[in-house]
Amino acid sequence: MSVQPPTLEAHRLGYRRGARWLLRGIDLRLSGGELAVLLGPNGAGKTTLLRLLAGELHPSEGEVRWGGRPLGQLPPLAQARERAVFSQHQELAFPFSAYEVAFLGRLPHLEGRPETSHDHQVTRQALHQTDSAHLAERAYPSLSGGEAVRVALARVLAQEPRLLLLDEPTNHLDPPHQLEVLRLLLAQSRAGRTVMAVLHDLNLAALFADRLLLLHQGRLVADGPPAEVLTAGRLEAVYGLKAAVMQHPSGRPWVLPLL
Amino acid sequence: MPPLSQALEAAHARRLRRYRLVLLALGLLLLPSLLLALGLGVYRITWQEWPQVLQGGEAYLVLTQIRLPRVLLAALVGGLWGLSGAVLQGLFRTPLADPALIGMGAGGALGAALWSFGMSGAWMLYGLPLAALAGTLLAVALVWRLAYREGQVQVTTLILVGVIFSTVAGALIGLLGLLGGEAQSRDFTFWTQGGFSGSNWALVGPLAGLGLLAGGLLLRLAPWLNALVLGEREARMLGLDVVRFKRRALWGVALAVGVAVAGGGVIAFVGLLAPQLFRWLAGPDHRYALPGALLLGALLGVWSDLLARLLAAPLEVPLSFLTALVGGPLFLWMLVQRVRL
Numbered sequence: 001m002s003v004q005p006p007t008l009e010a011h012r013l014g015y016r017r018g019a020r021w022l023l024r025g026i027d028l029r030l031s032g033g034e035l036a037v038l039l040g041p042n043g044a045g046k047t048t049l050l051r052l053l054a055g056e057l058h059p060s061e062g063e064v065r066w067g068g069r070p071l072g073q074l075p076p077l078a079q080a081r082e083r084a085v086f087s088q089h090q091e092l093a094f095p096f097s098a099y100e101v102a103f104l105g106r107l108p109h110l111e112g113r114p115e116t117s118h119d120h121q122v123t124r125q126a127l128h129q130t131d132s133a134h135l136a137e138r139a140y141p142s143l144s145g146g147e148a149v150r151v152a153l154a155r156v157l158a159q160e161p162r163l164l165l166l167d168e169p170t171n172h173l174d175p176p177h178q179l180e181v182l183r184l185l186l187a188q189s190r191a192g193r194t195v196m197a198v199l200h201d202l203n204l205a206a207l208f209a210d211r212l213l214l215l216h217q218g219r220l221v222a223d224g225p226p227a228e229v230l231t232a233g234r235l236e237a238v239y240g241l242k243a244a245v246m247q248h249p250s251g252r253p254w255v256l257p258l259l
Numbered sequence: 260m261p262p263l264s265q266a267l268e269a270a271h272a273r274r275l276r277r278y279r280l281v282l283l284a285l286g287l288l289l290l291p292s293l294l295l296a297l298g299l300g301v302y303r304i305t306w307q308e309w310p311q312v313l314q315g316g317e318a319y320l321v322l323t324q325i326r327l328p329r330v331l332l333a334a335l336v337g338g339l340w341g342l343s344g345a346v347l348q349g350l351f352r353t354p355l356a357d358p359a360l361i362g363m364g365a366g367g368a369l370g371a372a373l374w375s376f377g378m379s380g381a382w383m384l385y386g387l388p389l390a391a392l393a394g395t396l397l398a399v400a401l402v403w404r405l406a407y408r409e410g411q412v413q414v415t416t417l418i419l420v421g422v423i424f425s426t427v428a429g430a431l432i433g434l435l436g437l438l439g440g441e442a443q444s445r446d447f448t449f450w451t452q453g454g455f456s457g458s459n460w461a462l463v464g465p466l467a468g469l470g471l472l473a474g475g476l477l478l479r480l481a482p483w484l485n486a487l488v489l490g491e492r493e494a495r496m497l498g499l500d501v502v503r504f505k506r507r508a509l510w511g512v513a514l515a516v517g518v519a520v521a522g523g524g525v526i527a528f529v530g531l532l533a534p535q536l537f538r539w540l541a542g543p544d545h546r547y548a549l550p551g552a553l554l555l556g557a558l559l560g561v562w563s564d565l566l567a568r569l570l571a572a573p574l575e576v577p578l579s580f581l582t583a584l585v586g587g588p589l590f591l592w593m594l595v596q597r598v599r600l
Contacts, residue, residue, distance in 0.1 A: 056495065080498030090490040093352045094543040099271060100485075107486055108498040124267050133263050137270050159497070 005032040005162035005194050006067025008053060013062040015048055022048045023218045026062070032162070035189040036196040037205040039229075040215030041239050046198045047167055049215065053196070054085045054165050066163065080108035083163035084156040088171065092141050098151040099136040102127055105158030126157035129184055131177070145172035153181065157188075164188060166197040170204065182208040202255045206230055207248065214238060227253050274542065278551075281541040285554035289334070292558055296330045296565045297322060301572050329458035330561060335470050336455070336523040337533075337560015338553045343515040344530025345537075345552035346477050349484035349545055350508050351412040354538070355593060357531035357586075358516045361417055362398040362424030364527070367520030368450040369428040370394025375446075376435055384461055388469050392517030398424055399509055410491040452577035453526040455564050466522045473515035477549065480508050484545040527579045528586020529559050535589065 013026040023045045030036055040046050051057045053064055055071040064071045066082060074082070084105070092101075105126065106119045127133040132150040135143060143151060149172050156164065166185070170178040178201070186208055189195040196213075199205045205212060205226070212229040214222040216238045222229040230253045235241045241257060248254040298304040302321050304312055312318040340358070347356045358364060374390030375383055401424060406417040429451050436447030449457070483504055486494040495501050519526070537551035559582070567576040 054496065056492065076495065076500050077498035080496060085493075085496040087492065087496075090493070092488055093354060094349075094488055094538065096485075096488060096543050097274070099267065099274075100542075100544060101489070104486055104489065104497065107482060110482065111498070120268070120271060124264050127267070128263070133267060136267050 005192060007031045007065075008163060008194055008196075009065045010053065011062050011065070013049075013052060013064065014060050015045075015052055015057060016060040021060075021218055023052070023215075026220050028213065028220065028223065030194050030196060032192045032194045033189060034195075034210040035186050035208060036211045036213060037209035038196060038198045038213045038215065039200075039202065039205055044215040045218045046215055050085075050165050050167055050196070050198055054083060055079050056085070077108055077111055080159070082161060083165060084159040084161035086153060086156045086164075086166040086169050088167060095139040095141060097136065098132065098138050098140050098143065098147075099123070099127070101140045101151055102132075102136075102154040102158050105155040105160075108159065122160060123154075123158045126154040127151070129157055130154040131180060146174060146177060149173055150177065150181075153184075162193055164193055164195045166195075168198055168200065170199060170201065178204060202230065202235075203248075206253045206255065207250065230255060278541045278544065278547040281537070282547060282551055282554070285551060285558065289554060289557055289561075292561050293330055293334065296333070296561050297326050299565060300326060300568050302326075324459070328460050328463045329455050329564070332458045332463050332466065332522050333455050333560040333564035334557040335463075335467060335560075336519045336526065337529055337563075338557035339470055339473065339515040339519040340526055340529035341533030341552040341554075341556020341559065342474060342477050342549060343512045343519070344556070345534035345545070345549050346480060346484065346508055347512050347530070348534055349480075349487060350505065350512075351414075351417065352488065352490070353412065353414045353417075354535055355414055355531070355590070356412075356417065357528060357590075358395075358512060359525055359527045359530055360425075360590075361402050361421035362428070363395045363402075363421075363513065363516045364520060364525035365425035365428035365451070366394035366396075366398025367391035367517050368394065368525050369431055370397075370517070371521050372432045372435055372447055372450045376439060385465055388466060388518045388521040391521040392514055394428075395513040395516045395520070396510075398428075399513055403509070448577070450520070450524045451579075453524040453579040453582075454567065454575060454577055455523050456575055458522075462522065466518050469514065470518045470522075473511055473518060474553065476507070476511040477515060478553075480504070480511070481545040481549045484508075484549075488543075523560075523578065525579060526560070526563075526582055528582045528590065529556050529563075531590055531593075532582070532586050533559060535593070 008030040010026050010028045014024040015022050026049065038046050038049065052059055058072055071079065103123045106115065106123060127136055130150040130153045132147065132154055135147055135151060140148065140151065153169060169181050173181060182204060185195050185197055209226055211224065212226050213220060214229055221238060222234060230245055232243055232245050235243050235255065243258055244256045246254040246256050304318060304322065312322060343358050347358055348354050370390040370393045371387055374387055378386060402417060402420050405420045406413050432447055432450055483494065483499050486497045486499055491501050533555035534548060534552040536555050537548050541547060541551060563578055563581045566581055567578050570576050
């Protein structure tokens with residue numbers, strides 16, 4: 001389980017829509033075992049960066065490499081066996097059960113072979129891990145926002161990716177389930193997977209992340225451990241937020257907005 | 260194993276059993292339905308007469324030359340409508356997409372009507388499904404162009420474009436019929452209203468070949484249609500080459516609808532009814548829903564053709580009249596519900 005996955009690297013990554021650069025000059029290197037969290041104000045380019053790293057968008061300049069190879073050169077199916085992406089859930093027009101939705105994560109592994117009991121075991125385990133096993137038989141469209149997020153997370157885990165990219169996985173979740181998801185992501189990274197999540201909650205990020213990446217106007221302005229990245233000066237410069245940075249009992253930084 | 264896992268496993272086994280039981284039951288229903296449809300009609304063959312009939316004579320001719328090709332064609336055409344409806348709904352991510360409603364049927368009918376107006380003999384017969392295919396392709400290209408925005412199909416636009424396209428195509432077919440005189444005119448209503456009165460082996464042969472091809476193509480799409488349920492982005496992230504897949508699926512549906520129209524004109528609502536009934540009976544998993552919609556469509560085809568022959572015998576009721584009476588209200592109800600079921 002803890003075989004080191006390949007490294008995810010971005011070299012001088014840029015993405016342009018029309019004449020406007022949404023992202024430019026991004027250099028980063030993510031390896032297995034650490035939990036990275038991508039932060040930044042609205043419109044900073046977080047989702048765009050995630051989609052570039054996922055191979056969903058093609059960079060306008062620079063490139064993304066997974067294990068030394070340009071990610072975009074892998075066929076879609078091979079990409080899906082390596083990386084999974086969690087994005088904001090969509091409405092389903094058909095009454096698939098939560099279990100059937102989670103099982104879709106096995107799809108990239110099922111090409112050219114029939115499903116086995118192992119596939120279902122992986123699916124069940126994923127549902128347990130996201131505290132959604134009791135929802136398995138409910139129709140997915142009938143789930144609440146938070147329940148649907150957990151089932152969608154189970155689907156991503158069932159994909160058994162070595163690279164896990166998540167766009168706001170704590171959206172719609174109540175505080176205990178937010179903590180639960182962050183613990184889960186931490187455990188995934190400790191199992192050797194490469195994990196990067198976009199979060200909005202600075203404190204949640206500070207509590208769990210090994211490493212924070214801060215985007216501002218399409219540029220990566222900070223990359224390091226939470227205590228280095230979250231400084232009062234930087235928060236003011238990037239978010240325009242007046243805040244005192246305190247210390248959480250865990251020793252992590254704790255951002256306290258000032259009125 | 261913890262008890263919750265056992266419960267999950269049991270629930271999964273139950274769901275699987277239900278899918279398979281419903282499929283099996285539909286398959287088992289088809290055979291007696293075919294036999295019944297073979298025996299009933301203006302020329303009635305009772306059960307007792309069967310052994311005698313099979314030995315030859317007039318009844319034998321009626322059975323093998325008129326009724327058998329007709330019943331098989333009804334099953335094939337109904338099955339193709341059901342299957343292509345199920346695929347289209349998965350692709351467009353809405354249970355309201357019936358290929359007949361979104362204009363593909365009318366496109367095919369226009370193609371077929373034009374062809375039968377200008378051609379005759381073997382040319383007419385073998386080219387017919389391809390002419391219908393050209394029409395369905397035209398319709399689907401138009402509908403796709405207008406209703407597809409940023410990875411989503413706009414359902415309202417889809418249906419509106421379908422209705423308008425169908426009306427225009429129907430008007431063109433009507434005019435074409437008038438150009439051909441009164442005899443032609445009666446034939447041409449067949450294209451827009453559906454029916455199997457002209458069936459014979461020469462028609463069924465090529466259609467069966469092309470129909471099987473389309474069916475095989477479409478059935479293989481099932482696993483990835485499940486992924487598309489999550490949306491195009493998610494399907495892409497699960498490893499699907501979305502652009503290629505959609506192209507393949509639309510060609511398959513166009514071919515299936517082309518064959519169906521060439522064989523029986525436009526039959527409304529079977530493409531809506533068959534998949535929806537299967538989802539109610541068993542569930543939405545396309546790996547089962549595609550063959551399920553195929554079987555249900557075949558049953559609907561055979562039974563509605565039988566009713567069409569019997570209700571006003573010796574006259575025949577156009578098939579779409581019957582399917583619309585059941586399908587129309589269901590469609591309205593689904594529209595009101597914006598179906599979650």
